[in-house]
Amino acid sequence: MKTLKKKRRIQVILVAVVALLLATGLIGYGLRDGINFFRSPSQVIAEPPKATETFRLGGLVEDGSLQRGQGEVIRFSVTDGGGSIPVTYKGVLPDLFAENQGMIGTGKYVNGVFEATEILAKHDENYMPKEVMDALKEQGMYKEAKND
Template sequence: MAFKSLKKKRRIQVIAVAAVALALSTALIGYGMRDGINFFRSPSEVVAAPPTETEVFRIGGLVEAGSIVRGQSDTVSFRVTDGPASVPVTYRGILPDLFTENEGMVGTGRLVDGVFIAHEILAKHDETYMPKEVMDALKASGEWRPES
């Protein structure tokens, strides 16, 4: 009789240790990914509900025509739009070769005082590609113009 009670006790201990290990590993994975998860927002979403200055996120849309201003150094300012709204963007670095006006782009960075400070800019890689998030945002705003 004591042997069955010992097996039952051992089984409960193993289940408890497994549950603690699972909870600990989940917490460590979440902690490790805290900076690796960037949410996508369209310019309309950013204007409607501006994120905090500490939040890193991705913004995407079309580069507004006539908005690209190149500074003295490698700083570039432009506006990204989804039609109904546009957000000013500042980027310091070398832009991709395919970065032009009225073309799709996705930037990663922070919104500081109403200006998106980008630390990474991605442009579409050929004339037919559009990032899925940008395409969805443009379709939602009614600005989607598929190439024929």
């Protein structure tokens, strides 16, 4: 009688472990394309991602690079002081989007150009995404906001 209970207990434990491993594998598989990591222009230049990979690019909009074309396509460059990436975006930019301001874009890096599908800009004069601020501090480009 004792060996039957022992076998049953081992079987339940094994089934639970297999179910847990299967659930973990399915969660990881489901999230593989849904996780977007922030990258600075220097990181993208050093290790260019695949053209099919969607990721987030962040930095400062380079001064003098903003070009509004004939259509809806807008071109500009994003820099972190160590590198610069040309960006194209089709759509309406956020109201607070401007040169020398922090931004993060979501999209793909194709043939040396970041094709953005979404652009996020700062929301007030003191805000900058933490990842962008950290990357700019590493490059020596970050200037503290003045509080009057």
